[in-house]
Amino acid sequence: MMGSGTAVVEAVLEDRRGIGLDIDPLALRLGRVKTMPLRADSLGAAGYKVISRAHALLAKGKAIEQNLAQRFDERTKAFIDYWFLPKTQRELTALALAIEEVADTPARRFLELTFSSIIVTKSGGVSRARDLAHSRPHLVESKIPKNALEQFSLRLRRNLGSIAELKTNGVIAAPLAGDARSMPFADGVIDLIVTSPPYANAIDYMRAHKFSLAWLGESVVDLSELRARYIGSERVGSAEYVRLPSKPERVIRQLTESDASKAAILRKYFVEMRAVFKEMYRVLRSDSAAIVVVGTSVMRGIDVQTHHCLADIAAELGFNVIGVVRRILDRNKRMMPARFGRKTDSMIEQRMHEEYVIGLLKP
Ligand SMILES: C[S@@+](CC[C@H](N)C(=O)[O-])C[C@H]1O[C@@H](n2cnc3c(N)ncnc32)[C@H](O)[C@@H]1O
Structure with missing residues (x-):
């Protein structure tokens, strides 16, 4: 029940072997990134490359449309169509495709979380939901979601600023699904x-x-x-x-x-x-x-x-x-x-x- 992995990080800082379990896929992703050795400069370079690649994909358009057509199973597609405007879907697909191309695993995982954080926010982020942090999501017809690439760029800057290199001294930190x-x-x-x-x-x-x-x-x-x-x-x-x-x-x-x-x-x-x-x-x-x-x-x-x-x-x-x-x-x-x-x-x-x-x- 480690959530975002705070206890595992604290264990490592105390030179203990820290093991965290959680059933939630997003918690696990957070825990993994927080306990991975990350370097802000290379993450920044990878992040800005993702933004320009996403812009290029959007300008061409075809790869995005193709990917959107086969990205989700039927039920997931219905969910996505309900909660995200077509324009936002294209922007998010461009970002997701650009992130998938990042070969370095820690960088890719960090960027996936940055991606996630433009959606799962108090205000419902770039989705059409009013509020995701607190209550049952409600669709707001009048909401005009912000541009996903701009939001990604803002979040990237903020997340890069908050990275403190975790020195694990060879100590094991293991966030596990369980x-x-x-x-x-x-x-x-x-x-x-x-x-x-x-x-x-x-x-x-x-x-x-x-x-x-x-x-x-x-x-x-x-x-x-x-x-x-x-x-x-x-x-x-x-x-x-x-x-x-x-x-x-x-x-x-x-x-x-x-x-x-x-x-x-x-x-x-x-x-x-x-x-x-x-x-x-x-x-x-x-x-x-x-x-x-x-x-x-x-x-x-x-x-x-x-x-x-x-x-x-x-x-x-x-x-x-x-x-x-x-x-x-x-x-x-x-x-x-x-x-x-x-x-x-x-x-x-x-x-x-x-x-x-x-x-x-x-x-
Ligand atoms: C109150 S939160 C923990 C918050 C955490 N202390 C933090 O700092 O983020 C409870 C956690 O229990 C997890 N959880 C719920 N059912 C679980 C289960 N059956 N096994 C493991 N974890 C579970 C949830 O996914 C959630 O992350």
């Missing part, structure tokens, strides 16, 4: 886990990431299937019944009274997190810690107390709970769902400004 419920590690080999799992009822990453991943060769059908495997996803299947500790059971019961389907989502989240804690316990060495950072969730006005529920679930599996502490978040750094601002949400809003750190020890 499910936190079945980690590809032997028993008792991990010295420390630092992670921040998804929250119940939280932001749906895939909803937004799909917008750029579709351009980077993924099919929306595959991505939708993958989405069901995200912890905290709202798709409730016929999972086996697991009896949870009394605190989570109590919150689920309370929520069932006002909203049975939300209660089922919450149960599924706790059961999935239980599988994660079980796996964490298995891979950790004895006398080693797991630090788990969780946000707060308010569902139908009920404060879920995720931190206490998760601590109890971990304790039942054998962990010693060393402590659960509150951390106040910087308002300006926290991404808020767009709906905030209504009076009725004030309690939720207040709770969104804090998170909890759960300290666990495998005896």
Whole structure:
């Protein structure tokens, strides 16, 4: 659940071997680029070459039209046609083709992320969506998307400015694709886990990431299937019944009274997190810690107390709970769902400004 790979980068900076797992293809791409040795000057040269190549492709036009006609499968094409104007599609195809021609893998991966960042933005970037960072995407008929090549050029400059060369000193940094419920590690080999799992009822990453991943060769059908495997996803299947500790059971019961389907989502989240804690316990060495950072969730006005529920679930599996502490978040750094601002949400809003750190020890 490494997200953009912050914990892996910090591990490397501490001369530790850092391994991160995530199920999200965009998170993985971010993690890989952040832990790769990159050089700003050669990335800059590759980036500016991509821009002039994309201009040349656009001027000719034919290669773009041909590529657009066979770039996507049927469902992905329908998605692209809905969310991107024809002019933007041509610009993005030109950029994508020019990036595909970059032979140097670290440079190409860096440029793919720059490409992604002109689409997955708060404002919906060059797509026709109103907002991708927060809410369910909404199509805005009147939106005139900016020129993709200009946006790429702006982002490139900004991203080049933020590259700090990561000196790995030969230390291994490995962002891996994987499910936190079945980690590809032997028993008792991990010295420390630092992670921040998804929250119940939280932001749906895939909803937004799909917008750029579709351009980077993924099919929306595959991505939708993958989405069901995200912890905290709202798709409730016929999972086996697991009896949870009394605190989570109590919150689920309370929520069932006002909203049975939300209660089922919450149960599924706790059961999935239980599988994660079980796996964490298995891979950790004895006398080693797991630090788990969780946000707060308010569902139908009920404060879920995720931190206490998760601590109890971990304790039942054998962990010693060393402590659960509150951390106040910087308002300006926290991404808020767009709906905030209504009076009725004030309690939720207040709770969104804090998170909890759960300290666990495998005896
Ligand atoms: C709250 S975010 C982590 C944010 C991270 N701390 C950061 O700095 O970017 C939770 C992450 O868990 C990932 N995730 C969800 N379900 C997962 C699963 N079954 N296995 C592994 N990772 C999963 C999501 O893709 C997301 O990147």
